[in-house]
Amino acid sequence: MTSRRVRHHVLSALALLVVATATAGTVYVQGQAHAGARSPASARPSVTAPPGGEASVEPSVEPVAQPTAVDRQALLADALTGVDVPEGVRLSVAVLDVASGESAGYGEAAFDTASIVKVDVLVSLLLRAQDEGRRLTSAERQYATAMIENSDNDSASALWRTIGQAEGLDAANKRLGLVATEGGDGMLWGLTRTTAADQLTLLTRVFGEDSALSAASQAYVQELMERIAEGQQWGVSAAADGSAWALKNGWLPRSTTGLWDVNSIGRVSADGSVYLVAVLSDGNATQAAGIDLVEAAAKAAVGVFAEAA
Template sequence: MSIRSVSRARVLVPVGLLVAAGTAVAALQGQSGGVEGRPQMSVVADSTSSGPPTTARVTAPPTAQVTTPPAVAPTPTATPTSVVPPATAPSPTAPAGAPDAALRNAVDRAEGAVSVAVTDLGTGQSLSYGGTGHDFATASIVKLDILAALLLRTQDLGTTPTAEQRDLATTMIENSDNDSATGLWDEIGADTGLDAANARFGLTSTTAGQDGYWGLTSTTADDQLRLLRQVFTENSLLTPTSRGYVQELLDQVEEDQRWGVGAAAADGDYAVKNGWLPRDSDGLWVINSIGRVERDGHELLIAVVSDGNPTDTDGMRLVESVALAAAVAVAGT
């Protein structure tokens, strides 16, 4: 029961739709027989209960923003009161020429809402494109956030993750295991702990899911890009050891989950965490992908979030096409 995509051939096999006839799809966050409740059981590797119904097909008019930021700011000291300020808002200048048209076309194909944020770590060129004022459920991309919060907490305590925590982190990231995510969610203090960590990370538009529904954490593509900066750049509250640990796990995500932003990696070099979730209210799919890709000598951080997708396969194709178009728009190749 997993989404499968061969990164180079882009072969996609739906996930969650392969449940045997007569078997209810049960989600980590308690979706059993269509009833939403506290966490009960896990069947689909990335499913979480959708909680209160939301309107998945409402899409705000897309806007495009591109900026070349100044030189990297000094690395902040990782103390319990340290906070990474939110990234400077990009200037409202759209990319010129064909790449912008390609990105617009990719976004226009969305049947729901989609948003992308990307930055080139070499040139500093950044882009944010998609519906404004739209919050997206994270599904399992929040697992990267949970791990970052755990590492920040252990740094504050002057310790390192225990062997048990490391085991949970491995299965949570590499296999997108939901029980492992719930275990570490409790370790960081659940929604209160995640919100506190995100305030320090500078994630200004991310709110942790309530009552154990970690998959319903709401976020934006811009905030997910800020989280990726915490993992892949020196301008981070995470120590080099913590960053290296997270990067290693993202590099080893199991093969059938290596779809998404990796479509923009020309040479197949990428690290990724994906999330996928059918909503209880309408059966439409949340499909998200975040990570780092190497493209023709450019190191890019890319975050694509989407909802209102008719099927998981539709969502994966959308996310991959938007990631590729955004990468070309920023890297110019």
């Protein structure tokens, strides 16, 4: 074979090798680069080709900054430092932003309910009526109206007996998801023990979608809580815009100390948002002092969400 023919065969073989190599890998990489605009050096893909395998592209991805979560719990604790809590007074607060589902709480202690338990009594009565497939009787409705709107104690005692006193309340609360509430002994419904967190749970069952209560039962409780007697329209309602509230208050002077339990629970609308709020306190020197404390705490709790929105 002449040297010219040898040179021709060598060149042909080299040409075939180049074509094969391009088919195996280079075309794939070029196709990837063609998909977008030319990247800066820091964002160019790196190309690796393992022995016997196809080249792959591994783009360099810059980390994306995540939004900082708002610590509502810390904000609530900080906001309450601006509330004047006299020495010897205990305070606990829980608040829920209905739209976002975010909540915050301050304090975990249990308190006597005083008359805020009347909402729980009515809810227990409605659950019992639902289970029995009936509406409330005319007498039960009269008692319920007086118990919630006017905080009538005799009406509360009548319905307390109807639901089976503490045993009936505790059974209903188990269904409702209240885990730290215990009914008062005998006819002492006002000495039922509860926490702010449990009262917030109760409010979600009255005003929220996830509830053992029927829609009709929820609407009934809400309607009564929106018609509180004029002299009792204090408490968490102080955090609302105008009359956009539904509430129940409780107040109880302790015979052994002369100090007052003052509590308030309910729903308020403020700055276009809706909040569920529970404020519990005891050891207050007077009822008026307790009301001032509860209202200041409710405003601070709602402000935590309104200002950080």
